Amino acid sequence: MSNVYNFNPGPSPIPAEVLTKAKANMFNYEQSGMAVMEMSHRSPLYEGIHFRAMDQLKDILQIPDEFDILFLQGGASLQFAMIALNFLSEQKKAGYVLTGSWSEKALKEASAIGETTIIASSKDNQYRHIPQTDLTNLPNDTAYVHLTSNNTIYGTQWSQFPDRSKIPVIIDMSSDILSRTIPWENIDMVYAGAQKNAGMSGVTLVIMRKTLLESANNTLPPSLSYKQHADKQSLYNTPPTGAIYITGLVTEWITQQGGIEEMARQAEKKAQMIYDVIDNSNRFYTGHAEPASRSLMNITFRLPNEELEKKFLTEAKEKGFIGLNGHRSVGGCRVSNYNAVPVEHVIVLKEFMEHFMEQNG
Incomplete structure (x- = not known):
């Protein structure tokens, strides 16, 4: 609708060109007689969509070869728990930098699974700023560090991510992925719900360093194991096919925009x-x-x-x-x-x- 100016915080607008292309092709994909959502996720037709979207993400974000790209479900909120289940052992603590409501929720879910600690916080200033954060001298019993790159509720954002040491750094980029370059040398995992900058709700993007993946918990149920999803190339169970298709169109659009x-x-x-x-x-x-x-x-x-x-x-x-x-x-x-x-x-x-x-x- 030309008279609507959509500034929704999420789900948020999808590029008009993407919607036009989806309307023309999504419901009779490549003249197959099937909508994208109707095709078998094991079929060559869908696999073309699936792996093309991964390749396009790798290309536009300049993701190094030492990272895996996963398409998961459950939104970024499931990742709050899944990260701790995979990487927080009994002997270690997970470190969180609190910059808003979503980092608080991530901390709460991890705290239900294991021991956590707050590395830095701006809560006492009503989350008006990003706190000074030093990740270069953390205790050896730190399992990982968790940051939230952009804070939708309070309107703050990391302009630069802090340098890291050997401790893995994990970043929730749900609200600014695909809007900025990512310094992969300082990051071990990025995750994001797609419904703000990467398409429609339903798919969660996870980009993980392979060496971090190798350290993941081996005793989890397969559906909660990053290793399982990586081994099966995000086809362990039926993926959100329609949402992945839209993400592929969005990455094409970003490439066309520059x-x-x-x-x-x-x-x-x-x-x-x-x-x-x-x-x-x-x-x-x-x-x-x-x-x-x-x-x-x-x-x-x-x-x-x-x-x-x-x-x-x-x-x-x-x-x-x-x-x-x-x-x-x-x-x-x-x-x-x-x-x-x-x-x-x-x-x-x-x-x-x-x-x-x-x-x-």
Whole structure:
């Protein structure tokens, strides 16, 4: 719908070109008479979709050969527990850096499985910044370190990931994967639900260093074992075929747009438009995140009072803006600036924010 400006935090927009291509081919794939969701996942026709999507991810993210790519299910939330089940032994502790609600949830699930410790946290500052974090001198009994790269609720993001030592580093990149380059030399595992930048809900991307995979727990049920899924090339059980197909189309689209570097450039350009409005509003709009920790994906802000916030959101909805309300746990407003949000939509939102301030400031 041309009169809708979708800023939903997730599931979020899918590129219009991807939806057009899916409409034309997804429901009668390659004139086979079958929709992608109807084909056997053991068939050569589906395997072409499956492995092409993996190859495209490897190409656009420049994933080294020493990593495996997995397509799993259960969302990023299942990974909170699955990581601990695979890598947290009785003799060790899992280290967590707390930067928002999702890192808290990851810590909670791991704590139900084994011993955990908090390496750094910005909770005492209402998660307004990314805390100073040193990963180079951690105790030897640290099983792994877990970070959340972007914080959708509070609007903060790691601009650079910290250097690491020998301790494995695992990063939840659900809300900024495919929007930035990844320094693989400092990372052992990345995971992400696809429904923000990598397609539709249903598939979870896991990219894991093979040496980390070799250290995984051998006593788990196969369905919870990374080794099992890697050995079977993510075909141990029926994969979310339709979601993987859409991820393949999204990676094609990113390549056509100029790759990850162009996605990063566009993210910076779009986010700066909204931050400029906030910074030049004489505190009519007040950003939650400290400037050095601001997210390019989720821009969170408040208005002078809740009455004005309700008016802002009501008028925005009347103008066709979707998803601008802040998370229910914190309130306020939020602009989610994922890859598929067109620059033109951000310009319209910028103009609406300026006009609303003129009328109500």
